[in-house]
Amino acid sequence: MSEFFILMKSELVITFIIFLLLFIKIGKGMKNELLLQWIQILLLANCFVGFIDNRDGVLFDGMFHTSGLIAFEKNILSLGTYLISLLCVDWLKKTPHLPEFFILMLSALLGMFLMISSGSLLIFFLSLELSTIPVAALANFDLDKKISSEAAMKMILSSAFSSGVLLFGISLVYGATGTIGFASLPSHLDGGTLQILAFTFLFTAFAFKLSVVPFHLWTADVYEGAPIAVTSFLSVISKGSIAFIFISTLYKPFQALHPAWNNMLVIVAICTMIIGNLFAIRQQNIKRFLAFSSIAQVGFILVGMTANNISGNSSVVYFVLVYTFSNLAAFGVAAVISENAGKENIDDYKGLYQTNPFLSWIMAIALFSLAGIPPTAGFFGKLFLLTAGASAGNYWFIIIAALNMIISLYYYLRVIRAMFMDKNDEPIVRVKNNPMVSFALIICAVGILLVGLLSWIYEYIQSLA
């Protein structure tokens, strides 16, 4: 019994917070600001709980399993959620339905935790649904904006479709192998045609959720329409969790199909990097811009996944950690500016450095990290992904990836140029920095600068993997 509490502690804490919020909602209710502070404290506590007594273990006949690496992955997601609750303070305070917002967001987080820990395709499917449907509701949270409802609609339709594909894939897997447990799958897989077909459907479902090209079409619209708090949750936490479970399903239960999924990965990785990058160049809206940039980043994650060894696994986890800091910093700045000045276009950022040097520097560091410029952590993240990818010996693939880094640099520099170089007679006025937001932005910046240089973080992940 006590093992149950220890192994499922992250899930239990999140469930506890959800119920707490539910009771607060049903009961007298609280003022938004006070409630938000309590939520932030609870989320912070959740981050700490994640580090206590992590051990390997299996529950419910193998339906749920956890390990040091899985616990670490959950910690990354918790940390990201905590940072979002700080970064979007200005917007959250004004939301009329704050408890609901966090109930939905934490339900999605709970779904992701269960998904990462899932030990069979059944639990995986259920938790994937739990992690998606609340986010679709969240995307609709700018209640008075039409574009927000449109985003939610697009998201729910596309995720319903991908769930259908996934379910079909799972049923085919069961038909071909007679099992859906991750532990027993490897011994039943022999690379037969039906199995590969079944796996292709699974792969497609993953690709949908990760917004891998050609299944990315929902991403930009949803990102643009949803409130920034939700967009950043989608692009960082949701993407991260799917990347974690994707790599562990590929490497463990479906290891026998390695030749098949390796080819698929290489093809979609190239498409994803190129399309994501090329579309990012043309974007005007900062959220759409970051949406396409995150598609391209996923392409790089896929490059790392092709390694099919421990380095591949650890470099992907490491990159998601780095990406959490970098992308959240970028979204954080975008959120502050959108909330205070109501502007979301890259052209509006012209001359930002004249009025908001702090925000400009944070944005610059975040974008440099996304572009993979040293000494930011993004450099190490990208380099390790490429090194892991190169260990498979596919050098032309690595050359394509490396050249894509140049394209991505081009559009990241566009924003840098707007902020630092372009003159603007009416730049965005000086934004009053909320201490919470500044604190979170500084955590992100410190994370970006230190996660790379402090090598023990990577070594720690490698030791867990």
Next chain:
Amino acid sequence: MNLSVLLLVPTLTAIAILLARNANQSRWIAFAGSAIQFGLAFALLYAFSHERTNGNYEQMLFVQQYNWFPAWNISYHIGVDGIAVAMILLTAFIVIAGVLVSWNVIYRTKEFYFLLILLSAGAYGFFLSLDLFILFFFLEVAVIPKYLLIGIWGSGKKEYSANKLALMLMGGSALVLVGLLGMYFSSGHEKTFDVLRLAQLHIPIDVQRIFFPLLFIGFGVFTALFPFHTWVPDGHSSAPTAGSMFLAGISMKLGSYGCLRVATWLMPDAAKEYAPIVILLSAIAILYGAFATMMQKDLKYINAYSSVSHCGFILLGIGMLTKTAITGAVMQMVSHGLMTALFFAVIGMIYERTHTRNVSEMGGLMKVMPFISTIFFIAGFCSLGLPGFSGFVAEMTIFMGSWQNTGLFYRVATVAACMSIVVTAVYILRAIGQTVMGPIKNQDYLQLKDAKWNEKLAAIILILGIIAIGVAPFWLNDLVRPGAEIIMQRIVK
């Protein structure tokens, strides 16, 4: 001597500049930091020659190695040989001169000096590193400061130039990255980025054939290898004065040092096979650069295109693969670095006063600013290879080394390269004659003031370096030659 100090001083200087309260403080901090670094570079030279005279013939001296990412076998591994010491000295000269000539920067001064010092930290780290990973790290550290320096403080079509430069250099480093990974994964059972260990391995020739071009072109982009030189004229002409000095004096040398240390040394067989192509491209660069300079009217463009030509000599020396030619190539790196920095400094001083860089609009500057005009003369003479200045020594050594290759192709290439010197003399003398000599064309120029203390100091520092090599080349030769010998040992095998 603890080499990490050479990295620590610029890093701390950069941080201190960020903490400075006002523009003037940041100026003085930058100056103090670069002066300390200047002193340290000489201390390094002294310590290095002291060890050598005491019979320490280890290939790399003052080596430090700490595991950084054990999982990838990446270590913080630094050390110097004679070539690296020469490059560090060069960097120290240019950094202090660059800080001094930028004294008048009033727009975002703090950020300017921060980026300048950050760029120099990247360069120092690059020359010190003995691990390919940190070498690549420092190579990329130096890219973005250049972009921002040009884009924010530049002139003319600065955004375009800055973008072009950043993207081309990143493209170069992307190729370098793939080349490095290729070497890493062919380094045997225990994969390594360690330069010294890779230098003992024998990488299979098939692997070398694939990755040598990637590495050489990648580094070559930095050093204006034809046809990847197109960022040079735009980048230099748009950059602020100190930016041009750093670009031509340090950044282009990163590339040639990489071509030599990484591509040629670690992949000797492929270097030998591809040598004719390298020679062909560099001969084209030398002649093309020289003739393109003839057509230029803008002083910065003149110096930028002549840099393409002069850097061609470096690559020619590397491509010739003889001990003397490689020694000459390194000497040319130092010489061209100092000379071109001086050139850009003078151009900056003139532009600041006359607000034009067009040769035909100027004239008679000698009468109003004799000091600046004299420096201009000295830089010009060094550029066209007058004996007594460093340019002559370096180019002469390269020609001597090239002539040791007896094939017809080598001879033709050498002769063609030699001919460019005549062209160089034409455009240099024409440019100097039109700007400095003759009657004063514009009466406003009579009000112009001569150099200030900071400009004088910067120029004198650089001129001292140029003359020290020009008059007494043996010390540089003795410093560099053993390093060149070690590289050649692998080629002959």
